[in-house]
Amino acid sequence: GQQTTGAYIDDSAITAKVKAEFVESKAVDASSISVETLNGTVMLSGFAKSETERSTAGKIAKGVEGVKAVKNQLVVAK
Numbered sequence: 228g229q230q231t232t233g234a235y236i237d238d239s240a241i242t243a244k245v246k247a248e249f250v251e252s253k254a255v256d257a258s259s260i261s262v263e264t265l266n267g268t269v270m271l272s273g274f275a276k277s278e279t280e281r282s283t284a285g286k287i288a289k290g291v292e293g294v295k296a297v298k299n300q301l302v303v304a305k
Contacts (some may be wrong), residue, residue: 230265230266231274234266236272237267237293238264238265238266239268239273240293241246241267241291241294242262242269244291244292244293245262245264245269245287245288245291245294246262248263248287248288248290248291249262249284249287251279251283252287254279254280254283254286254287255275255280255283255284256275256276258265258270259275260272260273260274260275260284260301261273262288264294266295266298267293267294267295267296268275268294268295268297269288269291269294269296269297269298270297270298270300271283271284271285271288271297271299271301272300273299273301273302274301274302274303274304275289275301275302275303276294276303277302277303278303280301280303281301281303282299283301284301285297285301286300287301297301
């Protein structure tokens with residue numbers, strides 16, 4: 228989809244904020260989670276070590292300013 232320049236900048240800022248929150252959190256492994264943002268919707272993909280880590284990542288992303296929705300597509304690695 229096409230975005231305005233302002234929307235693209237907002238989305239990249241949201242992505243950066245979510246990644247920064249993951250790095251600061253001891254509850255999630257930031258290196259194994261991919262974050263993409265489109266029109267305020269954050270999509271998380273990659274692998275989580277447990278269901279707790281998966282849900283925590285979603286909660287952290289939802290708490291970031293500017294996030295309208297979160298699509299949590301993290302897979303729990305067994």
